[in-house]
Amino acid sequence: MKRALILAICSASLLATGCLHPKIGPHSLPRDRADYSLSLSDSWKEQTLLNIVKFRYVDPPIFVDVGSIISSYTLAQTASLGGTIQPSSTNSATIGGSVGFSSNPTITYTPLTGSA
Numbered sequence: 001m002k003r004a005l006i007l008a009i010c011s012a013s014l015l016a017t018g019c020l021h022p023k024i025g026p027h028s029l030p031r032d033r034a035d036y037s038l039s040l041s042d043s044w045k046e047q048t049l050l051n052i053v054k055f056r057y058v059d060p061p062i063f064v065d066v067g068s069i070i071s072s073y074t075l076a077q078t079a080s081l082g083g084t085i086q087p088s089s090t091n092s093a094t095i096g097g098s099v100g101f102s103s104n105p106t107i108t109y110t111p112l113t114g115s116a
Contacts, residue, residue, distance in 0.1 A: 024073045036069055067108040076100040 043066075051061035076099070083093035 024075060028071075028073065032071055036071075040066060063112040065110045065112050067110040068106075070106040072104050072106075074100075074102045074104070 047063060051063065054061050077097075079097040081093075081095055083091070
């Protein structure tokens with residue numbers, strides 16, 4: 001009975017590490033595009049409003065454009081299982097697992113000068 005319980009717990013932990021992941025790859029494209037588009041739009045509005053206020057106080061306007069946005073994702077999953085079975089003493093088992101996710105966007109800014 002004890003071995004069956006340990007086996008069930010180990011199996012569940014190994015299966016769970018494969019199921020716990022954010023939607024990356026093609027699934028992230030619509031979400032990321034919408035979020036970055038909304039952020040860029042809000043940024044342009046704030047920059048335009050700031051430059052209108054600068055005109056009012058005879059300050060030179062400054063425009064900064066977003067040159068590129070590169071988004072990269074990393075997903076890492078690990079699972080481990082270990083145990084000790086000794087006939088003369090108590091049996092022990094250890095299980096472990098981890099899931100890690102990181103998002104690393106890279107955004108480049110370009111000051112607009114001249115006729116731009």
